[in-house]
Amino acid sequence: QVRLQQWGAGLLKPSETLSLTCDVYGGSFSYYYWSWLRQSPGKGLEWIGEITETGSTKYTPSLKSRVTISIESSKNQFSLRLRSVTAADTAVYYCARGRTTSGTVAPFDFWGQGTLVTVSS
């Protein structure tokens, strides 16, 4: 069974950098795109970006200038960095497994437990 375990700092000041990591247990790490998403309090779900084992990335346009997703294949681990955070970046952040690298599109079938990140001075 596939399990995603995420971790990282939950309280940031404005202008700091958000940093989260997701460990993947079980299944094939190389066959999928691995994504980060977020959910602001009382709001819906927003996809942030995705990465493959080879480091190929895609980001949502509205966050592209501030986001970096990286991968550590030897550890079955991928990470999110979001620079220059503001209160608007306060949200629950999730990691998730998405489409396959063979070109088959797919929904997000496995999710991390979520991390509440609060940005406050």
Place this chain on the structure above:
Amino acid sequence: DIQMTQSPSSLSTYVGDRVTISCRASQVISHYLAWYQQRPGEPPNLLIYAASTVHSGVPSRFSGSGSGTDFTLTISSLHPEDVATYYCQNYNSAPWAFGQGTKVEI
């Protein structure tokens, strides 16, 4: 970018009732539509993919239909544990967009 619009935004009904939630895509997405259930404090849980395929382990009272731009999630007989927010998602093309959610209450 594709926008996803759900209706209604919330509904209140009774145990045993049939529940229908609609989702509309701003462009044709074929059948690349997923539905998720999210209970408070939990991550979303995949219910339906390819518009009508029930994900492994999901009760048979959940079903999906539609193609192109208009889709529907149906709960044939509402159970107390179905109280949650339901989201549709386009996975035809990035950025992968979600609807704003439908909150189901009893």
